[in-house]
Amino acid sequence: MLISINPKLPMRNRNATIDYYVNSLGFKKVGAIDYPEYLMVKKDDIEIHFFLFEALNPKENYGQVYIRTIDIDATYQSLLNTNVPIHPNGNLKIKPWGQKEFSLLDPDKNLLTFGESFNQ
Incomplete structure (x- = not known):
């Protein structure tokens, strides 16, 4: 039985990622051990993991x-x-497929799209 999914995204700088997700988006750091090359954040029922990839070119992410x-x-x-x-x-708008959506780019150009079913 599958119960959840936790995407793993690249990050170039752990502190910049923490600042964006915790201070800007309201996530909290999770995990009992603080690994310098890995990060887990959570908000409500959403958990996102990050792995250190210092050589990441954001234009190619x-x-x-x-x-x-x-x-x-x-x-x-x-x-x-x-x-x-x-x-x-x-920007927030209703898409042809029936979702109301908007998107953000994090410091490493990971795309975060937020969506909600829209019933007309």
């Missing part, structure tokens, strides 16, 4: 996760209120 939400409007507004940059092509 294709790391992506899709995060399902409840009350996407409030999530989006809270990020705007705290000046978290929204992806230039990722």
